[in-house]
Amino acid sequence: MHPQRWGTPDAATVLPDSALGLVDLAFGLQDSPAVTGATPPRIALDESLLDGLRAIVGDAHVLVDDATRTLRTRGKSTPDLLRARAGDLTDAPDAVVRPSGHDEVATLLAWATEHRVAVVPFGGGTCVTGGLAARRDGFAGLVSLDLVRMKRLLDVDMVSMTATLEPGLRGPEAEALLAGHGLTLGHYPQSFEHASIGGFAATRSSGQSSAGYGRFDAMVVALTAATPTGTMTVGSSPANAAGPDLRQLLLGSEGAFGVITSVTVRVRRAPAETSYEGWRWPSFAAGSDAMRTLAQAGLLPTVIRLSDESETAINLADPAAIGGSGDGCLMITGYEGTAAQVASRRAEVTTVLTELGGVPLGAEPGEKWSHGRFGAPYLRDALLDHGVLVETLETATFWSRRERLYADVKAALTSSLGEGSLVLCHVSHVYETGCSLYFTVAARQGDDPIAQWQVAKAAASDAMIAAGATITHHHAVGTDHRPWFAREIGEVGVRVLRAVKAELDPAGILNPGVLIP
């Protein structure tokens, strides 16, 4: 991936004149070019430590060149991109180390413990919560443990419908391997094209088809992790009552407890048919109530998302048509499966949504959404180029608190970003008992856009905790969410996590400063 932008340069969004005119009107166009030619700081690891790494993974897999170190610096949140655009590479690792498999990872962790070297597991690098910006003070150096060589499909069990994957597989690579067996995982976060299997597990990711396939953590039946004090293999059966579920200790552990070296997931037959369509609702509340009705009746489609009035009006999915998308609230529904499954679920959903007052818009909005579903992050770069601050955040709550959460977070963002800012929202994931709200903001960049965003983010995070919601539904904790995470889980929860950390990583070499409050 480009070190200062999302994805690949070929896919970059070029804003059409119509959109540029609207951006100018809303925020005032300001040229905001990225600094080029910045180099990472001096390598802190001395030659004998680098030789130690080389002895474990081989000379070719210990990389210390500027370009590789730059590419493994931080993740892809807007503050990460703003720092990268400003030429700030202070979080660059001293070396990038690429193990070939579980045993080399385990040896690396033992070596790092002995030599007090901090280790940051690196999957796809799409983290948006500071989970790749570990603390380095008190350590002899910091290495990025890049899982890029661990890309095998280790096993397929067609009887149980499970597959065991190595962590370095990116979303499309995993899907391509599974497609060879007629299977799919069905996990499509917006970062799908670049994020990895290990990253999905380590952050408890949730994809756009979560209504049909479930969150990533719900797909995982077993996993193996190398920790500094030994290997943990968990998940001996589809379900059990053998004490607390230790899979859940590793899922969402963000590289702070161990490095996930294989993941066994539940898989499904690749869908023979897919069909996406749009619905219009008179209000966000009416559309949300319809989603709740479907979820509680057990009638969810594979994909369901609902934009609020502002997001519907702005129509971010299609840069060529920004600002031109009509009234009310747009809902996208999608169906995947056999032709019979698609037809029957679509008929059931259509009956319920029509009864509740939804207006069917046909296939066009659905197809447009499906076509552009991985493209929106490129729009952020185009807007950053023109001096617009763009960022997202997400949360989740129970249905009975949805309205308050929406109002409070929106008010917090609007008042802290000031007049002229845009705050957009959609319901991104739906459950029987509640849903996730995903906010996108845009504002004119001030002199210090990172501080500007941090103020807004803190206000929104306070509002989430005050409303009894979670600080994150699927982006994870990283470093950015740690203070609010501590408030969410309470003092005893914090002590439990610290105790686990002390047991699995007594020297604290794994992702220092990430996750654990």
Ligand SMILES: Cc1cc2nc3c(=O)[nH]c(=O)nc-3n(C[C@H](O)[C@H](O)[C@H](O)COP(=O)(O)OP(=O)(O)OC[C@H]3O[C@@H](n4cnc5c(N)ncnc54)[C@H](O)[C@@H]3O)c2cc1C
């Ligand atoms: C544009 C954009 C869109 C996004 N959309 C979504 C979305 O729709 N849904 C969603 O859930 N998230 C989304 N994200 C967030 C991000 O893609 C997810 O958190 C993803 O799961 C991270 O995977 P990764 O492979 O890139 O992990 P990385 O960014 O490499 O790492 C994330 C964290 O996990 C740790 N880690 C990585 N691999 C391992 C491993 N094998 N063992 C232990 N620890 C490990 C890292 O140290 C880090 O702390 C989005 C991000 C961006 C930039």
